[in-house]
Amino acid sequence: MSRKAGRHFLQIPGPSAVPDRVLRAISTQTMDHRGPDFAEVGLRALEGMKSIFRTEQQIFIYPSSGTGAWEAALVNTMSEGDRILMYETGHFATLWMKMAKRLGLAPEFIEGDWRGGADPDRIEARLRADTGHEIRAVCVVHNETSTGSVSPVADVRRAIDAAGHPALLMVDTISGLASIDFRFDEWGVDVAVSGSQKGLMLPPGLSFNAVSEKAFEHGKAGGMRRSYWDWTDMAGPNATGYFPYTPGTNLLYGLNEAIAMLHEEGLDNVFARHARHGAAARAAVRAWGLEVLCRQQGQESGVLTAVLMPEGHSADAFRATTLRHYDISLGNGLSKVADRVFRVGHLGDFNDLMLIATLSGVELGLRRAGVPHRDGGVAAAMDLLGAAAPEELETA
Numbered sequence: 001m002s003r004k005a006g007r008h009f010l011q012i013p014g015p016s017a018v019p020d021r022v023l024r025a026i027s028t029q030t031m032d033h034r035g036p037d038f039a040e041v042g043l044r045a046l047e048g049m050k051s052i053f054r055t056e057q058q059i060f061i062y063p064s065s066g067t068g069a070w071e072a073a074l075v076n077t078m079s080e081g082d083r084i085l086m087y088e089t090g091h092f093a094t095l096w097m098k099m100a101k102r103l104g105l106a107p108e109f110i111e112g113d114w115r116g117g118a119d120p121d122r123i124e125a126r127l128r129a130d131t132g133h134e135i136r137a138v139c140v141v142h143n144e145t146s147t148g149s150v151s152p153v154a155d156v157r158r159a160i161d162a163a164g165h166p167a168l169l170m171v172d173t174i175s176g177l178a179s180i181d182f183r184f185d186e187w188g189v190d191v192a193v194s195g196s197q198k199g200l201m202l203p204p205g206l207s208f209n210a211v212s213e214k215a216f217e218h219g220k221a222g223g224m225r226r227s228y229w230d231w232t233d234m235a236g237p238n239a240t241g242y243f244p245y246t247p248g249t250n251l252l253y254g255l256n257e258a259i260a261m262l263h264e265e266g267l268d269n270v271f272a273r274h275a276r277h278g279a280a281a282r283a284a285v286r287a288w289g290l291e292v293l294c295r296q297q298g299q300e301s302g303v304l305t306a307v308l309m310p311e312g313h314s315a316d317a318f319r320a321t322t323l324r325h326y327d328i329s330l331g332n333g334l335s336k337v338a339d340r341v342f343r344v345g346h347l348g349d350f351n352d353l354m355l356i357a358t359l360s361g362v363e364l365g366l367r368r369a370g371v372p373h374r375d376g377g378v379a380a381a382m383d384l385l386g387a388a389a390p391e392e393l394e395t396a
Contacts, residue, residue, distance in 0.1 A: 011328055014347065014348075016199070021261060022258050026253055042240075058216060060231055061206060062229070066172075068229070074105065075226045076209075079224060084136055085127070085167070089117055091146035091334035093140070110123070116296030120158065139172070142171050143175045143179070149299050150299045157169055168190040171191070179302060191212070191215045194210075199270075199348055203254075211231060277302060278304075284363075285377065288373040290310070291308040293341055303347045307344065309342070309371065315332070
């Protein structure tokens, strides 16, 4: 196999590239996770994640993918047969719904078109009709990774409250956390789910639940049969920085470094940077004469941009061309939009020049693959980035 010069561009919407600082932290020699020195590591991670979720409530960290934290959210709060209201924003919302069914819950899925976030008005209307309060939870995806759409979580909470409904609010922010604004306490979220491999700039392997007091009490009083995922088993050891079973020790070293990096930049600056990059990517797509999958203005993601291919052209063939000729990995379309969409990730440890290089790779790939488009997408992105001063510089 011949060598390819230069770096590979991993531009899928997660896992994101891992910064050198985080890689060095992970490479630290493993310590005794029952020893006295580990308490500082564990407490730093647990307390640090509170600052990222913007909460004073409890955080639980699992050595798992985000799928595990999905399950933890459901089995700690729900009982078999419970009705929950979920919203179809894309592939990952659908997977969470399918998990709920497999766990014996009765999810009601509000149908969506995969081109925007959850609609608070439809949620409110359904909850108002539930006069017997049989629905136990409302579950939404904050940033739908398959479509590049963001759900207005604060508005969903207002909808629940306006309906006078006691349902818990559960939010998947696996790809949203540490990339776009998320405020657990202020927005009245009861359970949030996230993972390490997106905005937190780590390899896959850690997942998180942020848990309100109301949700934790639900877990203490009921929930499903569970062991590994049990919040109450975690809470005792976590109070002193330890875990009830072997944690992902070296990933916790990396997590603490990543949290430090996020605060050095400033979370609001991180969010502004992602928003700028999302706007620039969308400007490029439209200049190419292509269509952004998310068509709900104000709900477009700063984490990724999903692009619809022209009719009759294969997104997968285009992605294979860009990988072969330009060594860039782009995200594929999933389930309903398989082979119709490619996704450009612009999240994590990412700057303006990296975005321009990424978009150049896409534009070169469009030419090479014979995809009908106009030239000038990269120039449009450059114009936007050049005209809008980075927020992190304005506030320095």
